[in-house]
Amino acid sequence: MSVSLPVPPSFVACPACGFALPLDALAHGGESPCPQCRARLSATLFPTFWTPAPAAPGLADHAGDGEAVCFFHPQNRAALTCERCGRFICTVCDMPLGARHLCPTCLTSGLGGEKLPELVVRRFLWADTALLTGLLPLVAGLFVWPGFIVTGTAAIFCALFGWKRPGSLPRGRRHWVAVLGLILGVLQLAFWFGMLFLFTNSSFWAKTFR
């Protein structure tokens, strides 16, 4: 999340040595060496670099007759609409969240339960966990089968527990990964119970026929 500063960066620093690069050398677009460390650089400068974004006004205007007013401050003229709930808000109430403008209510309600995708900084991928715990023990070899009861249950748990939970932010929820983990988990449990059945039965036969 970013808060716009009124002053833009006035120079481009060499990423290798921090030297302030001469802008005329960068402007032609091709690759040029850093004058200090000779790192081969090419830079693209965008309009914001040259023209600072206008500083947000700190005070709100008083509303005139018939003008739309801020939802929270009836005396202030509306400057924007909240992009989540659509309320008119004044410049005091404007809460820029990245590129969006929200009202204070929407911002605080979004801070709690990770409702606003702009505020998500990390995600735990339940479906991938299910697939990993489902697949890895099987790849490791069938001789680790006594552990299948643990990993199989864990895979099934992760697949079901994470079913409704959000997945990767850019990739979205991938149910097929969870389904695959679920199937592999069930396979592990089936194998475990099958082995148990075989062992108990062979010892039972051994006792009866001896």
Add this chain to the structure above:
Amino acid sequence: MNSAAPAYQKLPGRSIAFSGIGRLWLGEDHVLEAESLLVHERYRRFFLKDMAAIVVRRTKARMWWNVAHGVLGFGGAALAGGLWWWGTFVKEQEPRVVLWVFAGMIAPFALFFLILFLINSLLGPTCRCHVQTTAAGAHALAAPTRLRAARRVLARLTPLIEAAQKMNAPTLPTEVGTSAE
């Protein structure tokens, strides 16, 4: 706002490191840097309207990987070939077979590193991309790490960033003027 996850488009290039697999995604108004480590993902956002500059620095990573793969690949191949060639001069059968078995064991490893050498060479020069924003200063992006991918990302982003920065001033809602009626 609806609860649906925002749509992201995959941008070219990726990086593989101990910190995970790095990728860039293009959102509606920002670039998302995602680093995924097995079952966990971390995100950073760079809003198009905040980007002041992108600096691409050519790195020597490809050269060093090529040195490592080349020493193992060509060295291994030379060793395997040498053992085989030596074996052809040995009269007795047992030592000859031993030499050839050793050559046969070394050859697949040499081939493996030669393939890596080839892939690394074909992927083109390596680089690091640094984004400079108005607010947070410079940040080294996790991806792309190849110059070719970086150029494609820049070609994709530059028009979008310029368009986003044309509308720098906060705009008044159009309803304000007509709400008197």
